[in-house]
Amino acid sequence: MANSNRPLSPHLQVYKPQITSVMSIFHRMTGVALGVGTLFLMWWLVSVAAGPEYYAFVAEIAGSIIGRLVLLGFTWALFYHLCNGLRHLYWDAGWGFELESVTRSGWLVVVASVVLTVVAWAVAYGMGG
Amino acid sequence: MSLNTPLKNVRGLGSAKDGTEHWWMQRVTAIALVPLIVAFAVIVIRATGADYASASALLANPIVTGIIILLVVATMWHAKLGLQVVIEDYVHGHAAKLFLMFANTYGCWIIGLVCVLAQLKIAFGG
Secondary structure, three states: OOOOOOOOOHHHHOOOHHHHHHHHHHHHHHHHHHHHHHHHHHHHHHHHHHOOOHHHHHHHHOOOOOHHHHHHHHHHHHHHHHHHHHHHHHHHHHOOOOOOHHHHHHHHHHHHHHHHHHHHHHHHHOOOO | OOOOOOOHHHHHHHHHHOHHHHHHHHOOOOOOOOHHHHHHHHHHHHOOOOOHHHHHHHOOOOHHHHHHHHHHHHHHHHHHHHHHHHHHHHOOOHHHHHHHHHHHHHHHHHHHHHHHHHHHHHHHHO
């Protein structure tokens, strides 16, 4: 820390983005976002516990355009973190470390997170909107 | 000559006094969260657009209450461990790091406690 003259390794932006590194940082970012998002889970539970008036107020915010956009983002973040978390557990078991396999599981996670998000919202709207 | 006892070597906790506990609990909570998140998604889908009566009836269901409480505990535990690693990796100032580590621990406990209390009120306060 005190020694500012020591050589530095090249910083991240000199590297070409690859699916492995990009997905890794997205796992962290979605994790942090979901951590903050637990405040919304808390708000929802508190609104139901608080009674009809406060619930209606919160439901109106959640149902607004901005509310829905935020919830859509959280839905994708949740499914991404879930699917990529399963990918990490698969690695923890010692499987799937070949480059080809890592790339394939990576794209599988990306596609699955989008598909699950679309399906969840389609079913939710189909059941009552 | 090492003054380490064989017991210390066996415990393998090193200078951090923590061993693999952090890494392990991150995995234990992660595996618990897989079915819990799937169940949570179903609950949220059913609660979408619900009025107060149906939302509170849904959450007051005993199975839903159990799922929500398990979900909150596993989630806040998992979030506390994960956010801790992010702080350790990216925040280098000693004071800032210490502050954020405390805020993370307290924040996760508070959010978890408020969620559980709200859920218990919904389930039993009716």
